[in-house]
Amino acid sequence: MNNEYSSVRIFATLLLAMCLRIVPLPESLALMNPDWVLLVLIYWSLAIPERVGISYAWLFGIFTDVLMGRLFGQYALAYSLIIYMVLIWHRQLRQFPLIQQSAFVFGCLLISQLLLFWFENLKTPAQLHGTFWLPVLSGTASWFIVYHIMRFIRRF
Amino acid sequence: MRLLIAILASIALLITEYRSERLMPIRATLSILTDPLKYLVDLPISLFKNASEILTSYDTLKTENTHLREEQLINKTQLLKFEALEKENIRLRALLENSFKLGEQVLIAELLSINMAPYEHIMVVNKGTRFGVHAQQPVLDANGVVGQVFRALPFSSEIMLITDPNHAIPVQVNRNGLLTIAVGSGISNQLNLPYLPNNADIQPGDLLITSGLGGTFPAGYPVGIVNDFPQTSNKSITHITATPKALLDRNRELLIVWSNSTLVPLTAPAIKTPAPHE
Numbered sequence: 001m002n003n004e005y006s007s008v009r010i011f012a013t014l015l016l017a018m019c020l021r022i023v024p025l026p027e028s029l030a031l032m033n034p035d036w037v038l039l040v041l042i043y044w045s046l047a048i049p050e051r052v053g054i055s056y057a058w059l060f061g062i063f064t065d066v067l068m069g070r071l072f073g074q075y076a077l078a079y080s081l082i083i084y085m086v087l088i089w090h091r092q093l094r095q096f097p098l099i100q101q102s103a104f105v106f107g108c109l110l111i112s113q114l115l116l117f118w119f120e121n122l123k124t125p126a127q128l129h130g131t132f133w134l135p136v137l138s139g140t141a142s143w144f145i146v147y148h149i150m151r152f153i154r155r156f
Numbered sequence: 157m158r159l160l161i162a163i164l165a166s167i168a169l170l171i172t173e174y175r176s177e178r179l180m181p182i183r184a185t186l187s188i189l190t191d192p193l194k195y196l197v198d199l200p201i202s203l204f205k206n207a208s209e210i211l212t213s214y215d216t217l218k219t220e221n222t223h224l225r226e227e228q229l230i231n232k233t234q235l236l237k238f239e240a241l242e243k244e245n246i247r248l249r250a251l252l253e254n255s256f257k258l259g260e261q262v263l264i265a266e267l268l269s270i271n272m273a274p275y276e277h278i279m280v281v282n283k284g285t286r287f288g289v290h291a292q293q294p295v296l297d298a299n300g301v302v303g304q305v306f307r308a309l310p311f312s313s314e315i316m317l318i319t320d321p322n323h324a325i326p327v328q329v330n331r332n333g334l335l336t337i338a339v340g341s342g343i344s345n346q347l348n349l350p351y352l353p354n355n356a357d358i359q360p361g362d363l364l365i366t367s368g369l370g371g372t373f374p375a376g377y378p379v380g381i382v383n384d385f386p387q388t389s390n391k392s393i394t395h396i397t398a399t400p401k402a403l404l405d406r407n408r409e410l411l412i413v414w415s416n417s418t419l420v421p422l423t424a425p426a427i428k429t430p431a432p433h434e
Contacts, residue, residue: 015193019196063190067193069307073167080162
Protein backbone atom coordinates (compact mmCIF):
# COMPACT_ATOMS: atom_id res chain seq x y z
CA MET A 1 0.00 0.00 0.00
CA ASN A 2 1.20 3.49 -0.77
CA ASN A 3 2.52 5.05 2.43
CA GLU A 4 1.38 8.59 1.74
CA TYR A 5 -2.05 7.42 0.80
CA SER A 6 -2.55 5.27 3.86
CA SER A 7 -1.62 8.01 6.32
CA VAL A 8 -4.27 10.20 4.70
CA ARG A 9 -6.75 7.40 5.39
CA ILE A 10 -5.56 6.95 8.96
CA PHE A 11 -5.95 10.64 9.72
CA ALA A 12 -9.26 10.93 7.92
CA THR A 13 -10.81 8.01 9.79
CA LEU A 14 -9.51 9.25 13.14
CA LEU A 15 -10.86 12.74 12.50
CA LEU A 16 -14.19 11.27 11.50
CA ALA A 17 -14.19 9.26 14.72
CA MET A 18 -13.53 12.47 16.67
CA CYS A 19 -16.50 14.11 14.92
CA LEU A 20 -18.67 11.13 15.84
CA ARG A 21 -17.72 11.56 19.48
CA ILE A 22 -19.26 15.04 19.66
CA VAL A 23 -22.13 14.54 17.24
CA PRO A 24 -25.39 15.87 18.74
CA LEU A 25 -27.77 13.06 19.65
CA PRO A 26 -30.92 12.74 21.72
CA GLU A 27 -30.06 12.20 25.35
CA SER A 28 -30.73 8.46 25.51
CA LEU A 29 -28.49 7.83 22.51
CA ALA A 30 -25.83 10.28 23.67
CA LEU A 31 -25.39 8.21 26.81
CA MET A 32 -24.49 5.24 24.62
CA ASN A 33 -22.22 7.03 22.15
CA PRO A 34 -19.14 4.77 22.19
CA ASP A 35 -15.50 5.80 22.14
CA TRP A 36 -15.12 5.80 18.35
CA VAL A 37 -11.58 7.16 18.45
CA LEU A 38 -10.38 4.22 20.51
CA LEU A 39 -12.17 1.71 18.26
CA VAL A 40 -10.56 3.17 15.15
CA LEU A 41 -7.16 3.27 16.86
CA ILE A 42 -7.54 -0.39 17.86
CA TYR A 43 -8.40 -1.31 14.30
CA TRP A 44 -5.43 0.48 12.77
CA SER A 45 -2.97 -0.88 15.31
CA LEU A 46 -4.27 -4.39 14.60
CA ALA A 47 -4.07 -3.95 10.84
CA ILE A 48 -0.81 -2.03 10.48
CA PRO A 49 0.98 -2.20 13.86
CA GLU A 50 4.23 -1.04 12.28
CA ARG A 51 2.61 2.30 11.37
CA VAL A 52 0.03 3.03 14.02
CA GLY A 53 1.36 2.61 17.52
CA ILE A 54 1.62 4.32 20.84
CA SER A 55 2.68 7.67 19.35
CA TYR A 56 -0.55 7.88 17.35
CA ALA A 57 -2.55 6.80 20.38
CA TRP A 58 -0.97 9.41 22.60
CA LEU A 59 -1.29 12.22 20.04
CA PHE A 60 -4.95 11.52 19.33
CA GLY A 61 -5.57 11.04 23.02
CA ILE A 62 -4.35 14.59 23.61
CA PHE A 63 -6.55 15.87 20.77
CA THR A 64 -9.55 14.07 22.26
CA ASP A 65 -8.79 15.60 25.65
CA VAL A 66 -8.87 19.07 24.12
CA LEU A 67 -11.93 18.32 22.02
CA MET A 68 -13.97 16.90 24.87
CA GLY A 69 -12.72 19.40 27.45
CA ARG A 70 -11.31 16.72 29.75
CA LEU A 71 -8.28 16.98 31.99
CA PHE A 72 -5.14 17.02 29.87
CA GLY A 73 -3.67 13.55 29.46
CA GLN A 74 -6.47 11.30 30.60
CA TYR A 75 -7.47 10.03 27.16
CA ALA A 76 -3.80 10.08 26.13
CA LEU A 77 -2.93 7.76 29.00
CA ALA A 78 -5.86 5.43 28.44
CA TYR A 79 -5.32 5.20 24.68
CA SER A 80 -1.58 4.56 24.87
CA LEU A 81 -2.10 1.81 27.43
CA ILE A 82 -4.79 0.10 25.34
CA ILE A 83 -2.82 0.35 22.11
CA TYR A 84 0.19 -1.11 23.90
CA MET A 85 -1.93 -4.12 24.82
CA VAL A 86 -3.13 -4.45 21.24
CA LEU A 87 0.44 -4.30 19.95
CA ILE A 88 1.56 -7.07 22.29
CA TRP A 89 -1.22 -9.42 21.25
CA HIS A 90 -1.88 -8.31 17.68
CA ARG A 91 -0.58 -11.58 16.15
CA GLN A 92 -3.01 -13.73 18.14
CA LEU A 93 -5.83 -11.21 17.80
CA ARG A 94 -5.63 -11.25 14.02
CA GLN A 95 -6.25 -15.00 14.01
CA PHE A 96 -9.25 -14.73 16.29
CA PRO A 97 -12.79 -14.83 14.91
CA LEU A 98 -14.65 -11.56 15.22
CA ILE A 99 -16.57 -12.71 18.30
CA GLN A 100 -13.38 -13.36 20.25
CA GLN A 101 -11.92 -10.09 19.01
CA SER A 102 -14.94 -8.26 20.29
CA ALA A 103 -14.43 -9.85 23.70
CA PHE A 104 -10.93 -8.38 23.69
CA VAL A 105 -12.32 -5.02 22.56
CA PHE A 106 -14.79 -5.21 25.44
CA GLY A 107 -11.87 -5.61 27.83
CA CYS A 108 -10.02 -2.69 26.24
CA LEU A 109 -13.02 -0.38 26.42
CA LEU A 110 -13.66 -1.42 30.01
CA ILE A 111 -10.10 -0.66 31.09
CA SER A 112 -10.16 2.67 29.26
CA GLN A 113 -13.50 3.62 30.82
CA LEU A 114 -12.22 2.52 34.24
CA LEU A 115 -9.24 4.86 33.92
CA LEU A 116 -11.51 7.70 32.77
CA PHE A 117 -13.86 6.99 35.66
CA TRP A 118 -10.97 7.33 38.04
CA PHE A 119 -9.79 10.62 36.52
CA GLU A 120 -13.29 12.06 36.44
CA ASN A 121 -13.68 11.27 40.12
CA LEU A 122 -10.29 12.82 40.80
CA LYS A 123 -11.36 16.06 39.14
CA THR A 124 -14.77 16.30 40.75
CA PRO A 125 -15.99 13.78 43.31
CA ALA A 126 -19.44 13.93 41.77
CA GLN A 127 -21.55 10.84 41.60
CA LEU A 128 -21.40 9.34 38.12
CA HIS A 129 -24.44 7.31 37.15
CA GLY A 130 -24.42 3.71 36.07
CA THR A 131 -25.04 4.99 32.56
CA PHE A 132 -21.38 6.02 32.49
CA TRP A 133 -20.56 2.40 31.64
CA LEU A 134 -23.02 2.07 28.72
CA PRO A 135 -20.49 3.14 26.04
CA VAL A 136 -18.45 0.02 26.86
CA LEU A 137 -21.33 -2.23 25.81
CA SER A 138 -22.33 -0.17 22.78
CA GLY A 139 -18.67 0.07 21.77
CA THR A 140 -18.31 -3.71 21.83
CA ALA A 141 -21.44 -4.05 19.74
CA SER A 142 -20.21 -1.48 17.22
CA TRP A 143 -16.85 -3.24 16.86
CA PHE A 144 -18.44 -5.53 14.28
CA ILE A 145 -19.50 -2.55 12.18
CA VAL A 146 -16.27 -0.63 12.72
CA TYR A 147 -14.21 -3.68 11.75
CA HIS A 148 -16.01 -4.20 8.45
CA ILE A 149 -16.16 -0.55 7.48
CA MET A 150 -12.53 -0.02 8.34
CA ARG A 151 -11.45 -3.09 6.42
CA PHE A 152 -13.37 -1.80 3.44
CA ILE A 153 -11.63 1.57 3.74
CA ARG A 154 -8.21 -0.06 4.11
CA ARG A 155 -8.59 -2.25 1.05
CA PHE A 156 -10.43 0.26 -1.07
CA MET B 157 9.78 2.03 26.20
CA ARG B 158 7.46 4.25 24.21
CA LEU B 159 4.65 3.23 26.51
CA LEU B 160 6.66 4.36 29.50
CA ILE B 161 7.30 7.77 27.93
CA ALA B 162 3.65 8.12 26.95
CA ILE B 163 2.42 7.19 30.42
CA LEU B 164 4.89 9.45 32.21
CA ALA B 165 4.04 12.35 29.89
CA SER B 166 0.31 11.84 30.43
CA ILE B 167 0.66 11.65 34.19
CA ALA B 168 2.85 14.77 34.19
CA LEU B 169 0.20 16.61 32.17
CA LEU B 170 -2.59 15.34 34.41
CA ILE B 171 -0.88 16.47 37.59
CA THR B 172 0.07 19.87 36.17
CA GLU B 173 -3.44 20.53 34.94
CA TYR B 174 -4.99 19.25 38.16
CA ARG B 175 -2.87 21.58 40.27
CA SER B 176 -2.74 24.76 38.19
CA GLU B 177 -3.92 26.67 35.15
CA ARG B 178 -0.49 26.63 33.57
CA LEU B 179 -1.45 24.39 30.66
CA MET B 180 -4.20 26.73 29.44
CA PRO B 181 -2.03 28.25 26.63
CA ILE B 182 -1.21 24.77 25.30
CA ARG B 183 -4.87 23.81 25.40
CA ALA B 184 -5.78 27.03 23.61
CA THR B 185 -3.21 26.33 20.89
CA LEU B 186 -4.31 22.73 20.40
CA SER B 187 -7.94 23.78 20.36
CA ILE B 188 -7.23 25.74 17.17
CA LEU B 189 -6.74 22.31 15.61
CA THR B 190 -9.76 20.65 17.19
CA ASP B 191 -12.28 23.51 17.09
CA PRO B 192 -12.84 23.18 13.32
CA LEU B 193 -14.28 19.74 14.13
CA LYS B 194 -16.81 21.32 16.47
CA TYR B 195 -17.88 23.73 13.75
CA LEU B 196 -17.95 20.92 11.20
CA VAL B 197 -20.29 18.84 13.35
CA ASP B 198 -22.46 21.87 13.97
CA LEU B 199 -22.57 22.81 10.29
CA PRO B 200 -25.47 20.62 9.08
CA ILE B 201 -27.70 21.83 11.90
CA SER B 202 -26.95 25.51 11.41
CA LEU B 203 -27.33 25.08 7.65
CA PHE B 204 -30.72 23.48 8.20
CA LYS B 205 -31.70 26.37 10.46
CA ASN B 206 -30.60 28.95 7.89
CA ALA B 207 -32.41 27.10 5.12
CA SER B 208 -35.63 26.98 7.07
CA GLU B 209 -35.24 30.71 7.74
CA ILE B 210 -34.94 31.40 4.04
CA LEU B 211 -37.89 29.21 3.18
CA THR B 212 -40.35 30.69 5.66
CA SER B 213 -43.27 32.20 3.90
CA TYR B 214 -44.09 35.87 3.70
CA ASP B 215 -47.17 35.41 5.88
CA THR B 216 -45.27 33.79 8.71
CA LEU B 217 -42.71 36.55 8.62
CA LYS B 218 -45.41 39.19 8.62
CA THR B 219 -47.23 37.77 11.63
CA GLU B 220 -43.94 37.34 13.42
CA ASN B 221 -43.04 40.92 12.63
CA THR B 222 -46.31 42.28 14.01
CA HIS B 223 -45.91 40.13 17.06
CA LEU B 224 -42.37 41.35 17.66
CA ARG B 225 -43.42 44.96 17.13
CA GLU B 226 -46.10 44.65 19.78
CA GLU B 227 -43.66 43.07 22.14
CA GLN B 228 -41.14 45.82 21.47
CA LEU B 229 -43.77 48.46 22.27
CA ILE B 230 -44.61 46.82 25.58
CA ASN B 231 -40.94 46.43 26.46
CA LYS B 232 -40.25 50.06 25.60
CA THR B 233 -42.96 51.38 27.88
CA GLN B 234 -41.68 49.20 30.66
CA LEU B 235 -38.16 50.50 30.07
CA LEU B 236 -39.39 54.09 30.39
CA LYS B 237 -40.34 53.37 33.95
CA PHE B 238 -37.22 51.34 34.51
CA GLU B 239 -34.93 54.24 33.66
CA ALA B 240 -36.53 56.47 36.23
CA LEU B 241 -36.38 53.67 38.78
CA GLU B 242 -32.72 53.07 38.07
CA LYS B 243 -31.89 56.75 38.61
CA GLU B 244 -33.82 56.69 41.84
CA ASN B 245 -32.05 53.55 42.93
CA ILE B 246 -28.63 55.09 42.26
CA ARG B 247 -29.60 58.18 44.29
CA LEU B 248 -30.87 56.07 47.17
CA ARG B 249 -27.76 53.91 47.13
CA ALA B 250 -25.60 57.01 47.13
CA LEU B 251 -27.45 58.09 50.29
CA LEU B 252 -26.60 54.73 51.82
CA GLU B 253 -23.02 55.07 50.58
CA ASN B 254 -23.44 51.80 48.84
CA SER B 255 -21.74 51.07 45.56
CA PHE B 256 -23.82 50.52 42.49
CA LYS B 257 -23.07 48.33 39.55
CA LEU B 258 -23.01 50.61 36.57
CA GLY B 259 -24.20 48.52 33.73
CA GLU B 260 -23.34 45.45 31.87
CA GLN B 261 -22.02 44.83 28.44
CA VAL B 262 -23.18 41.74 26.63
CA LEU B 263 -22.04 39.66 23.70
CA ILE B 264 -24.41 37.39 21.82
CA ALA B 265 -22.99 33.92 21.36
CA GLU B 266 -24.52 31.06 19.47
CA LEU B 267 -24.61 27.52 20.75
CA LEU B 268 -22.78 24.85 18.78
CA SER B 269 -24.90 21.71 18.54
CA ILE B 270 -22.39 19.22 19.81
CA ASN B 271 -22.37 16.73 22.63
CA MET B 272 -19.45 16.77 25.02
CA ALA B 273 -20.07 14.43 27.93
CA PRO B 274 -23.66 13.43 28.55
CA TYR B 275 -23.08 13.17 32.30
CA GLU B 276 -21.98 16.80 32.49
CA HIS B 277 -24.07 19.88 31.77
CA ILE B 278 -21.59 21.69 29.60
CA MET B 279 -22.37 23.47 26.35
CA VAL B 280 -20.13 24.97 23.71
CA VAL B 281 -20.66 28.39 22.13
CA ASN B 282 -19.03 29.95 19.12
CA LYS B 283 -17.37 32.92 20.84
CA GLY B 284 -14.02 32.60 22.57
CA THR B 285 -11.03 34.55 23.80
CA ARG B 286 -10.76 36.26 20.43
CA PHE B 287 -13.90 38.14 21.44
CA GLY B 288 -12.52 38.81 24.91
CA VAL B 289 -14.45 36.04 26.62
CA HIS B 290 -12.77 34.78 29.76
CA ALA B 291 -13.46 32.08 32.32
CA GLN B 292 -16.12 32.65 34.99
CA GLN B 293 -18.12 35.17 33.03
CA PRO B 294 -21.85 34.88 33.65
CA VAL B 295 -24.00 33.65 30.78
CA LEU B 296 -27.67 34.59 30.43
CA ASP B 297 -30.51 34.17 28.03
CA ALA B 298 -33.60 36.32 27.64
CA ASN B 299 -35.31 34.61 30.59
CA GLY B 300 -32.62 34.22 33.19
CA VAL B 301 -29.24 32.91 34.21
CA VAL B 302 -27.89 30.03 32.10
CA GLY B 303 -24.50 29.40 33.68
CA GLN B 304 -20.95 30.60 33.54
CA VAL B 305 -18.02 30.34 31.17
CA PHE B 306 -16.07 27.32 32.33
CA ARG B 307 -13.20 27.45 29.89
CA ALA B 308 -12.54 30.00 27.18
CA LEU B 309 -10.67 28.81 24.09
CA PRO B 310 -9.71 31.02 21.13
CA PHE B 311 -12.64 30.07 18.89
CA SER B 312 -15.14 28.57 21.29
CA SER B 313 -15.91 28.45 24.97
CA GLU B 314 -17.33 25.82 27.25
CA ILE B 315 -20.24 26.92 29.38
CA MET B 316 -21.19 25.16 32.58
CA LEU B 317 -24.94 25.27 33.11
CA ILE B 318 -26.44 26.05 36.51
CA THR B 319 -27.88 22.52 36.54
CA ASP B 320 -24.43 20.88 36.43
CA PRO B 321 -23.85 18.93 39.66
CA ASN B 322 -20.61 20.84 40.20
CA HIS B 323 -22.21 24.25 39.90
CA ALA B 324 -23.53 26.38 42.73
CA ILE B 325 -24.97 29.87 42.43
CA PRO B 326 -25.67 32.30 45.29
CA VAL B 327 -29.32 33.35 45.11
CA GLN B 328 -31.90 35.23 47.12
CA VAL B 329 -35.65 34.91 47.29
CA ASN B 330 -37.06 37.94 45.51
CA ARG B 331 -40.03 38.18 47.89
CA ASN B 332 -38.09 38.62 51.13
CA GLY B 333 -34.37 38.73 50.35
CA LEU B 334 -33.64 35.36 51.96
CA LEU B 335 -30.13 34.30 50.92
CA THR B 336 -29.23 30.78 49.95
CA ILE B 337 -27.32 28.78 47.38
CA ALA B 338 -28.83 26.91 44.44
CA VAL B 339 -26.85 23.82 43.52
CA GLY B 340 -27.13 22.03 40.21
CA SER B 341 -28.90 18.69 40.41
CA GLY B 342 -27.44 16.93 37.39
CA ILE B 343 -31.00 16.59 36.07
CA SER B 344 -31.95 18.96 33.30
CA ASN B 345 -34.28 21.71 34.48
CA GLN B 346 -33.82 21.20 38.19
CA LEU B 347 -31.89 23.05 40.88
CA ASN B 348 -31.53 21.94 44.48
CA LEU B 349 -31.71 24.25 47.48
CA PRO B 350 -29.95 22.17 50.14
CA TYR B 351 -28.78 24.93 52.49
CA LEU B 352 -32.07 26.19 53.91
CA PRO B 353 -32.81 26.31 57.64
CA ASN B 354 -35.91 24.56 58.97
CA ASN B 355 -37.83 27.74 59.53
CA ALA B 356 -36.90 29.39 56.22
CA ASP B 357 -39.65 31.52 54.76
CA ILE B 358 -39.84 29.98 51.33
CA GLN B 359 -42.92 29.04 49.36
CA PRO B 360 -43.62 27.24 46.11
CA GLY B 361 -43.63 29.76 43.28
CA ASP B 362 -41.06 32.08 44.84
CA LEU B 363 -38.75 33.73 42.34
CA LEU B 364 -35.03 33.22 42.98
CA ILE B 365 -32.70 35.96 41.76
CA THR B 366 -28.92 36.21 41.83
CA SER B 367 -27.73 37.81 45.05
CA GLY B 368 -24.44 39.12 43.66
CA LEU B 369 -22.50 37.48 46.47
CA GLY B 370 -19.46 35.59 45.35
CA GLY B 371 -18.78 38.14 42.65
CA THR B 372 -19.29 35.97 39.58
CA PHE B 373 -22.91 36.78 38.85
CA PRO B 374 -24.22 40.34 38.90
CA ALA B 375 -27.11 40.80 41.33
CA GLY B 376 -30.76 40.83 40.34
CA TYR B 377 -31.03 38.38 37.46
CA PRO B 378 -33.78 35.76 37.68
CA VAL B 379 -32.49 32.23 38.27
CA GLY B 380 -35.49 30.02 38.90
CA ILE B 381 -38.87 29.38 40.43
CA VAL B 382 -39.25 27.28 43.57
CA ASN B 383 -41.10 24.05 42.83
CA ASP B 384 -43.96 22.60 44.80
CA PHE B 385 -42.94 20.79 47.94
CA PRO B 386 -45.05 19.18 50.67
CA GLN B 387 -45.73 21.65 53.49
CA THR B 388 -44.52 19.81 56.57
CA SER B 389 -43.31 21.25 59.82
CA ASN B 390 -39.80 19.98 59.20
CA LYS B 391 -38.51 21.47 55.99
CA SER B 392 -35.01 20.09 56.31
CA ILE B 393 -36.41 16.68 55.51
CA THR B 394 -38.27 18.00 52.49
CA HIS B 395 -36.13 18.30 49.47
CA ILE B 396 -36.69 21.78 48.07
CA THR B 397 -36.05 22.19 44.37
CA ALA B 398 -36.41 24.93 41.78
CA THR B 399 -36.90 25.11 38.03
CA PRO B 400 -34.49 27.37 36.13
CA LYS B 401 -36.06 30.36 34.39
CA ALA B 402 -33.70 30.16 31.45
CA LEU B 403 -34.62 27.77 28.66
CA LEU B 404 -31.48 25.72 29.16
CA ASP B 405 -32.01 23.12 26.47
CA ARG B 406 -34.00 25.08 23.92
CA ASN B 407 -32.11 28.27 23.25
CA ARG B 408 -29.44 28.69 20.63
CA GLU B 409 -28.60 32.32 21.41
CA LEU B 410 -26.95 33.14 24.70
CA LEU B 411 -25.63 36.36 26.21
CA ILE B 412 -22.16 36.52 27.73
CA VAL B 413 -21.99 39.37 30.24
CA TRP B 414 -19.21 41.73 31.25
CA SER B 415 -19.83 43.60 34.45
CA ASN B 416 -18.43 47.08 34.06
CA SER B 417 -17.85 47.67 37.73
CA THR B 418 -14.89 46.66 39.77
CA LEU B 419 -15.25 44.69 42.97
CA VAL B 420 -18.22 45.75 45.03
CA PRO B 421 -17.04 47.02 48.41
CA LEU B 422 -18.87 45.39 51.26
CA THR B 423 -21.19 47.69 53.11
CA ALA B 424 -20.98 48.04 56.86
CA PRO B 425 -22.90 45.16 58.41
CA ALA B 426 -25.18 47.60 60.25
CA ILE B 427 -26.76 48.78 57.01
CA LYS B 428 -29.10 46.18 55.73
CA THR B 429 -29.58 45.95 52.02
CA PRO B 430 -33.18 46.75 51.36
CA ALA B 431 -35.10 43.84 50.04
CA PRO B 432 -36.20 44.49 46.50
CA HIS B 433 -39.89 45.18 46.08
CA GLU B 434 -42.04 42.93 44.05
